[in-house]
Structures are given as structure tokens and as C-alpha cells.
Amino acid sequence: MNIVVLVKQVPDSGSERKLDSSDNTVARASADNVINEMDEYAIEEALTVKESQGGEVTVLTVGPGSATDAIRKALSMGADKAVHVTDDAVHGSCAVQTSAVIAAALQQLEYDLVLCGAESTDGQVSVMPALLSERLGIPHLSGARKLTVEGTTVRVERQTDGGYWMLESSLPAIVSTWDTINEPRYPSFKGIMAAKKKPVETKSLADLGVDPASVGLATATSRVLDFAGRPPKGEGVKVADEGDGAEKLVGYLAAQKLV
Amino acid sequence: MPVRRLVPTQEAADLLELTRDLARSELAPRVVQAEASETFPREVFRTLGRAGLLGLPYDESVGGGGQPYEVYLQVLEEIAAVWASVGVGVSVHGLSCFGLATVGTPEQQRWLPEMLAGELLGAYCLSEPHAGSDPAAMRTRAVRDGDEYVLTGEKAWTTHGGQADFYKVMARTSDHRSRGISCFLVPGDAPGLSADPAEHKMGLTGSTTATMRFEGVRIPAERRLGEEGQGLPIALAGLDAGRLGIAAVATGLAQGALDDAVAYAKERETFGKPIIDHQGLGFLLADMAAAVETSRAMTLHAARLKDAGLPYGQQASIAKLVATDNAMKVTTDAVQVLGGFGYTRDFPVERYMREAKVMQIFEGTNQIQRLVISRALATGVTGATTVLGAPQPALVS
Numbered sequence: 001m002n003i004v005v006l007v008k009q010v011p012d013s014g015s016e017r018k019l020d021s022s023d024n025t026v027a028r029a030s031a032d033n034v035i036n037e038m039d040e041y042a043i044e045e046a047l048t049v050k051e052s053q054g055g056e057v058t059v060l061t062v063g064p065g066s067a068t069d070a071i072r073k074a075l076s077m078g079a080d081k082a083v084h085v086t087d088d089a090v091h092g093s094c095a096v097q098t099s100a101v102i103a104a105a106l107q108q109l110e111y112d113l114v115l116c117g118a119e120s121t122d123g124q125v126s127v128m129p130a131l132l133s134e135r136l137g138i139p140h141l142s143g144a145r146k147l148t149v150e151g152t153t154v155r156v157e158r159q160t161d162g163g164y165w166m167l168e169s170s171l172p173a174i175v176s177t178w179d180t181i182n183e184p185r186y187p188s189f190k191g192i193m194a195a196k197k198k199p200v201e202t203k204s205l206a207d208l209g210v211d212p213a214s215v216g217l218a219t220a221t222s223r224v225l226d227f228a229g230r231p232p233k234g235e236g237v238k239v240a241d242e243g244d245g246a247e248k249l250v251g252y253l254a255a256q257k258l259v
Numbered sequence: 260m261p262v263r264r265l266v267p268t269q270e271a272a273d274l275l276e277l278t279r280d281l282a283r284s285e286l287a288p289r290v291v292q293a294e295a296s297e298t299f300p301r302e303v304f305r306t307l308g309r310a311g312l313l314g315l316p317y318d319e320s321v322g323g324g325g326q327p328y329e330v331y332l333q334v335l336e337e338i339a340a341v342w343a344s345v346g347v348g349v350s351v352h353g354l355s356c357f358g359l360a361t362v363g364t365p366e367q368q369r370w371l372p373e374m375l376a377g378e379l380l381g382a383y384c385l386s387e388p389h390a391g392s393d394p395a396a397m398r399t400r401a402v403r404d405g406d407e408y409v410l411t412g413e414k415a416w417t418t419h420g421g422q423a424d425f426y427k428v429m430a431r432t433s434d435h436r437s438r439g440i441s442c443f444l445v446p447g448d449a450p451g452l453s454a455d456p457a458e459h460k461m462g463l464t465g466s467t468t469a470t471m472r473f474e475g476v477r478i479p480a481e482r483r484l485g486e487e488g489q490g491l492p493i494a495l496a497g498l499d500a501g502r503l504g505i506a507a508v509a510t511g512l513a514q515g516a517l518d519d520a521v522a523y524a525k526e527r528e529t530f531g532k533p534i535i536d537h538q539g540l541g542f543l544l545a546d547m548a549a550a551v552e553t554s555r556a557m558t559l560h561a562a563r564l565k566d567a568g569l570p571y572g573q574q575a576s577i578a579k580l581v582a583t584d585n586a587m588k589v590t591t592d593a594v595q596v597l598g599g600f601g602y603t604r605d606f607p608v609e610r611y612m613r614e615a616k617v618m619q620i621f622e623g624t625n626q627i628q629r630l631v632i633s634r635a636l637a638t639g640v641t642g643a644t645t646v647l648g649a650p651q652p653a654l655v656s
Contacts, residue, residue: 076273186281189311189324192273 001055001149003046004109005079006102006116006128008036009063009070013121023217024224025092026122028064035070038117040077040184042177046115047078047185049149056080058109062090062101068200075195076187082198083109087205092217095123099131101215104208106136113154114174118143129176139169145180262514262555264333271330274315278334281310282341290342293465294610297457299422300465301380303345304352307338308377313352316500317360322372328500328562332507336555339511340518343614344466346511348380350504351418355381355427357497358442362485370444374425382423384414384471385494391415392627394429395437395491399473401430406480408432408443410451410473416621420469421454423447427497428473429490440490444482451476462613498623499572503561505622506578509586509615510554516586516593516611517547523597540596547589554582573635580628583618590615 011017011031018027046057059074059082061067071082085105093101106114119126133140145164146157154173158165159180187195205212217223239248253259266272285306293300307313316331317323324331331353339346356374359367373379390396399412410430417426426445433439445452455470485493521544524535534540561574590611594601601608619625 072269072273076277186306186310187273187277188309189270189274189277189315192270192277193324195273196270 001049001053001113002058002109002111003049003055003113003115004058004060004106004111005039005042005046005074006114007039007043007059007061007070007074008117008120008122009033009061009067010036010120010122013037017122019224019227023092024227025217028066033066033069035073036117036120036122038119038121038177038179039070039074040117041179041181042115042117043074043077043079044182044184045144045147045177046113048182049113049147053149055112058083058111060102060105060109061085062098062105064091071200072195073187075198075200076191077185078187078191080198082200084200084202085204085208086202087212089205089212089216092220092223093215094220094222095125095127095131096221097215097219099128099135101205101208101210102128103132103135104210105203106132108203108208112152112171113149114138114172116174116176118176118178129174133174136172136174139173141167141169141173141175144175144177147175147177147181261518266330266333267327268330271326271333274324274326274330275333275337277310278312278337281307281312282337286338286342286345290344290465291607294344295464295604297459297464299419299467300345301422303342304348304380305378307345307349308379311377312338313349313377313380314356314375316353317356317371317375321360321368322375323360327566328503329559329566332503332558332562335504335507336511336514336558339508340515341511342465343508343512343515343611344463346508347418347463347466347505350501350508351383352381353504354497354501355383355423355425357500358427358484358493359444361496362442362489362493367444367481367484379424380419380422381425381427382417382419382471383427383497384417385429386415387413388415388470392624394494395440397429397431397440399428399430401432401441401443401483403432403480404477407477408480408483410443410445410476410478412473414471414473416458416468417454417471418466418468420467420471421457422467426452426471427484429494430473432487432490435488437491438488440494441487442484442490442493443478444484445473445476445478449476449478461616462610463617499575500565501622502575502579502628503558503565503571505618506554506558506561506575506582509579509582509618510551510558512611512615512618513547513551513554513582513586513589516590516608517544517551519606519608519611520544520547520593520596523600534596543592543596547592550585550589554578554585557581573632573639576623576628576631576635579622580625580632583615583625586615586618587612 012034015032020027050057057079059071059079062085116129129140141156143158144156145159148155152171154171156167156175158167159178311324315324315326319325335346359371385394387397401408401410424447428443428445429440431439432441451474453472458468524540525533527534558578561571561578564571564574593608594612597606597608600606
């Protein structure tokens with residue numbers, strides 16, 4: 001069972017995040033960059049499947065040089081090797097373009113299962129697994145809260161607001177995971193030391209056979225035109241309780257469509 | 260903890276990030292409840308152990324992390340900044356393995372991997388109710404009986420007393436005051452070994468401290484570390500390393516107090532502006548920051564001497580003295596910054612202050628540290644020593 005986990009380095013959602021005012025792309029150089037939180041659940045799931053079924057876990061990332069930090073974290077958790085696609089031409093790519101790059105990289109790998117987080121905390125476009133499924137011609141099982149593999153079949157519980165769906169497909173397939181699926185392990189110091197010796201292959205667009213002109217901000221299918229900071233918090237609403245406090249509260253919540 | 264650090268390797272930087280992760284996600288959510296209810300967080304030590312944080316300064320060949328003290332102490336500091344009791348516990352555990360690692364025979368060192376693997380927790384027994392600063396006055400005896408020793412006596416102030424899986428124990432094998440003491444490694448489940456009810460302490464209430472009773476505890480003779488009579492030098496050598504551990508813990512505690520005080524002073528307003536912008540308070544915070552950085556610098560300086568294989572006992576004592584006195588001052592001032600709120604148990608700074616106090620007392624009182632320092636001044640060689648360490652690219656963590 002060979003598993004490829006898609007990993008993305010993103011600005012820490014707990015710190016102040018910015019867009020670069022020159023081209024409205026995510027300011028990565030100045031940010032406190034971390035592994036996308038949701039990806040840690042995908043890595044954990046891959047390691048769990050590997051522990052019961054054997055095989056190898058490969059981490060695949062597209063990103064600038066600094067993305068090696070995210071790769072190292074994944075390797076120290078226990079992944080076996082990594083592929084780092086890095087090329088200046090990728091800067092500013094939209095999801096559609098990026099999916100072409102990732103698909104090209106996946107085609108150079110052997111995989112039975114591709115796992116990824118259901119969303120990244122920076123772009124939150126959340127379409128990557130669907131795009132890859134289309135490009136690779138493999139089934140896409142999205143939003144998993146539970147995953148089991150038996151022979152060449154993968155079964156998934158897809159989390160929904162009201163419950164869950166049972167999904168099943170043949171392998172190879174791509175599955176995106178929510179944070180309800182497991183509890184990611186911490187790396188251990190032994191894992192950190194072992195990660196130093198694990199192979200990390202760096203690939204350019206040329207290595208993947210992707211035309212640099214087909215990616216990047218200039219030909220992106222979507223781009224950020226303008227942005228503004230979050231408006232300052234308004235004054236809260238005060239409800240005076242004149243015997244009907246609960247009613248007023250419920251009325252407010254209902255008006256805001258919160259209940 | 261927003262501290263700018265220089266560490267020698269990428270793995271040290273990753274290790275510190277792992278430590279901060281663990282501190283934030285595993286320690287921080289538990290500290291308040293455990294300290295308030297005086298509960299020893301045994302499971303937290305297992306979590307740290309599984310992550311490999313309980314054997315960092317020991318050689319990889321015996322299951323340790325092979326990290327220099329310079330790195331190990333910064334890990335300890337990050338832990339203590341969130342939970343001082345756990346920082347002390349990690350330091351004590353490390354110290355409980357020190358004798359075996361430094362004087363144990365290769366045959367005895369077969370026990371080390373298990374002790375360093377993280378599932379087990381150690382303690383050490385040196386002080387007695389009447390013999391703290393003067394350990395050579397100890398009375399606990401170990402009497403040879405064939406292939407065994409029989410230990411009888413009591414050991415006071417044992418951190419992890421009753422919780423530990425093994426105890427490093429100093430006991431008298433002859434009447435010679437200083438050369439009549441030997442070192443033993445006693446399993447926690449040895450018949451005749453028991454713990455008194457835990458002490459009710461002013462602080463570090465999440466760390467169990469108890470008197471251990473030895474009532475005819477029989478252990479195989481092979482569990483003696485070093486030669487008969489070598490125990491006190493082993494204990495004192497361990498204390499030098501242990502003092503660095505406490506200096507790092509005190510530095511972390513003070514950093515935690517500073518962070519809380521600064522956060523509060525930026526938010527709290529009086530006379531129309533945040534109190535950090537009032538010079539009186541701003542300068543108080545500045546002095547606190549200067550104290551914390553001073554503690555860290557001294558601690559890491561002593562650590563680097565140790566890592567280079569140079570004598571460092573005097574510097575370890577200075578680090579312990581400076582860092583713990585600074586921690587007392589910084590935590591007291593943190594209470595001042597928070598004013599009336601700081602004096603309540605709804606905020607953690609009064610706890611920091613209670614925790615700092617014992618650091619001036621244990622691992623050699625600060626009066627004993629001054630004794631060590633002044634004796635080194637009286638007897639030490641004069642003249643400068645400069646050692647060139649192998650230059651390494653510094654990494655920021």
C-alpha cells in the first residue's frame with residue numbers, strides 16, 4: 001500500500017497573515033510558516049494505514065524553498081520520503097494550475113492512495129482533491145472522518161453537517177480528510193533525527209514536463225483583485241432583561257440565523 | 260514563548276519546536292488544574308518520554324538523544340516556562356540517570372536504555388531530615404550481606420517520592436564522613452521501600468515531594484554504582500549538572516512570568532493608556548526582561564563550558580544563584596504588575612512567585628552556591644583559558 005500525502009506550507013493561522021500588496025498573493029516570505037494543520041491529519045491517517053498494511057508513505061509538496069520545513073515535519077512524524085516541487089514560475093498559480101503541477105508529480109510516483117487535508121488555512125479553495133481526481137481519472141472521496149482500506153477497496157465516512165455518508169471505491173483513489181478523523185501524533189526526537197536521513201527529491205517544472213508558461217499569476221484562472229483588512233469589531237448588542245431576556249436572546253440568534 | 264535563540268543544529272531547532280508544541284498543547288491545558296489539586300501529572304511525563312524528551316543529554320548508544328547541554332537546557336526552559344513542576348521533574352529524572360551513565364560499568368549500563376526510553380521515571384535520594392546542605396552527615400546505611408546490600412534509613416525531600424520507578428540513593432557503607440558513602444540504584448518496587456505522605460508545599464504542588472523510608476531494603480550488590488565510598492563525589496558531580504537544570508527551569512519560569520506581565524500591561528489601561536506606557540511600569544518590565552536574559556546567558560555559558568569538557572562547577576553555581584534569585588525577583592514583580600489581580604489565584608503569577616521560592620532552596624541553597632563560588636575563588640587557578648569550539652553554523656529557533 002503506497003500512499004502519497006499532499007502537504008502544503010501555509011502562514012500560521014494563529015499569527016497575523018498578510019497578502020503581498022505588489023501582486024495580491026499570500027505573503028509567504030515574511031510569514032510564520034507552518035504545515036497546513038489539516039494536512040497533519042492526512043499524514044497521521046497515512047501512517048496508520050501504513051502501520052497496518054505496510055508500504056511507503058511519500059510526502060508531496062509544491063512550494064518555495066522554505067517548504068522544506070513542512071517536509072521535515074512530515075518526515076519526522078514518520079513519512080518515508082518526500083518530493084518537493086519548487087519552481088519560481090509557480091508563484092501566484094491558481095488552484096487549477098497547481099492541480100496540473102501536482103497531477104504531473106503524482107504521475108511520476110507509484111501510489112494506491114492519495115491523501116490530503118480537506119482544506120488549507122490560507123486559500124481555503126478546497127477543490128484540490130476534486131481537480132486531481134479529474135486530471136488523474138481516479139475516484140475522489142471527500143471530507144473523510146473515517147477511512148478503512150481492505151484489499152483494493154477504500155471505505156470512507158464522509159462527514160456532513162447532519163451526519164455522514166458511507167462511501168466506497170476501488171483503489172487507486174484520492175481521499176481528503178477532516179480533523180475529526182484522528183489525533184495526529186507528535187514527532188519524536190528519534191523521528192526528528194531519522195528525518196535527516198530520509199530522501200527528499202526536488203523537482204522543477206521541467207522535471208515534470210510542465211510548461212512554465214501554463215502556470216503562474218499571469219495565466220491564472222483566478223486572482224485576487226483587491227483586499228481589505230477585517231473591519232473593526234462593532235459595538236455589541238445589549239439586551240436588558242425585563243422578564244423577557246431569554247426570548248430576546250433567542251430572537252437575536254434566530255435573526256442572525258445562528259439557531 | 261517569544262525567545263530568540265541560537266542553536267547549533269537543525270535537529271535542535273526542530274526539537275525546540277516540538278517542545279513548544281508539546282508545551283502549548285499538552286502541558287498548558289493541564290497545569291492550572293493539576294497545580295490547584297496537587298495532582299502529580301504522571302501521564303504528562305509519559306507523553307514527554309515518548310517524544311524522547313526524558314533522555315536528551317545522554318548518548319545515543321544508550322538510548323539518549325545525544326544532545327549537548329546547551330540544547331537540553333533550552334528544552335527544559337521551554338517546558339518550565341509553561342509548567343515549572345514538570346521542568347523540575349524532567350531535570351530530576353535526568354539527574355537520576357546521571358550516576359549510572361557516568362560511573363556505571365558497561366554491564367550495569369544495560370539498564371540505561373529502559374530508564375531513558377520515556378516510560379520510566381526516576382528520582383534521587385540524597386538529603387535527610389538533618390542533612391541537606393551537609394550531605395556527609397547522612398545516616399542512612401547500606402550493609403553488605405553476601406551478594407546483597409541491605410538499606411535502612413530515611414531520605415527527605417525526594418522529588419517523585421512514591422511515584423518513581425527507580426531511585427538513585429546515597430547511603431553510608433562505612434563511618435568515614437565523606438568517603439564512607441556509596442551510590443545505589445534501587446527499584447521503586449523493592450520490598451521495604453515506602454513513601455511517607457507527600458509534603459504540603461508552598462509551590463510546585465503538581466510535583467510530589469516525599470520522604471522515602473528504607474526498612475531493610477535488599478538489593479543485589481550489582482546495583483551499587485561506582486566503588487564503595489565513591490558515593491559523595493558521584494552525588495556532587497551530579498549536582499553540578501543538576502544546578503544547570505534548575506537554572507534553566509528558573510529561567511523558563513521567569514520568562515513565563517514576564518510574558519504574562521507584558522501581555523497584561525499592554526491590555527490594562529489606567530489614566531487613558533496601557534500601563535506598559537507608564538514609565539514606572541515600563542521600567543519595571545524592562546528590569547524583568549534584563550533579568551531573564553541575564554539568567555539565560557549565564558546558564559548557557561556554563562552549559563557550553565560543560566559541553567566543551569571544561570570545568571564548569573563554579574559557573575553552574577553562579578548560573579543557579581543568578582537564575583533563581585532573578586526568578587524570585589521577576590515573579591514577585593509580575594505580581595506587582597498585575598496589582599490586585601496578581602495577588603488572586605485567578606491569575607497564575609502568584610503561583611509563579613510561590614514556585615520561584617523553592618528554587619533558591621533546593622539543588623543546593625543559594626548560600627551553598629555562594630560557598631562553592633567563594634571556595635573556587637580561594638583555591639582556583641588564575642589566568643585565562645580560551646578554548647576554540649568547532650565553529651558551527653548557528654541556526655535560529
